[in-house]
Amino acid sequence: ALLPILSYPDPRLRTIATPVKEVTAEIKTLITDMIETMYEAQGIGLAASQVDRHIQLIVIDLSEDKDSPRVFINPKVTPLVEEKQSYEEGCLSVPDVYDKVERPNKVRIEALDQDGNAIDEEVEGLLAVCIQHEMDHLSGVIFVDYLSRLKQTRARDKVRKVLKIREKQG
Numbered sequence: 001a002l003l004p005i006l007s008y009p010d011p012r013l014r015t016i017a018t019p020v021k022e023v024t025a026e027i028k029t030l031i032t033d034m035i036e037t038m039y040e041a042q043g044i045g046l047a048a049s050q051v052d053r054h055i056q057l058i059v060i061d062l063s064e065d066k067d068s069p070r071v072f073i074n075p076k077v078t079p080l081v082e083e084k085q086s087y088e089e090g091c092l093s094v095p096d097v098y099d100k101v102e103r104p105n106k107v108r109i110e111a112l113d114q115d116g117n118a119i120d121e122e123v124e125g126l127l128a129v130c131i132q133h134e135m136d137h138l139s140g141v142i143f144v145d146y147l148s149r150l151k152q153t154r155a156r157d158k159v160r161k162v163l164k165i166r167e168k169q170g
């Protein structure tokens with residue numbers, strides 16, 4: 001099922017997500033719904049926080065054919081290099097706003113997958129950027145928080161406009 005995505009500056013996006021204790025059937029359904037919602041919204045990632053579920057769960061799919069989703073439960077990210085790379089980020093909770101954010105380009109990701117198997121990988125490039133962007137969501141951080149006050153104000157105005165247009169489209 002498609003889930004509603006919270007829009008900036010909704011305060012619920014600032015909630016700190018809690019660890020997943022057990023991958024229940026309900027959580028497996030949530031994972032399926034998040035993947036469907038991510039594809040429909042044309043995103044490459046989605047954090048549970050964005051669909052108002054405050055548990056440490058992320059889905060990502062960087063594939064061309066949108067047919068290889070990855071699930072990260074209770075993820076932990078450790079930067080592996082000092083230098084930062086800047087990347088033009090977007091966010092499904094801040095529609096039509098894109099801006100550069102600097103992040104470490106290579107990170108170690110430790111997590112569980114939906115079957116409870118351990119994930120422990122070194123990743124770089126867009127996957128590293130996306131994982132750090134999603135991890136921020138689980139800590140109540142949104143990428144516009146890294147931008148200037150002026151850009152944050154512009155982002156709020158832009159989201160308001162986009163939501164009005166979407167309302168009219170019904």
Ligand SMILES: O=C(O)C[C@@H](Cc1ccccc1)C(=O)SCC(=O)c1ccccc1
Nearest residue numbers: 042043044045046089090091092093130133
């Ligand atoms: O809001 C989200 O978490 C999804 C977000 C993930 C993300 C995209 C780009 C950089 C970091 C994190 C999106 O999928 S935004 C929409 C999108 O598909 C996209 C935007 C910019 C670059 C590449 C993809």
Ligand SMILES: [Zn+2]
Nearest residue numbers: 090091092093
């Ligand atoms: Zn986002």
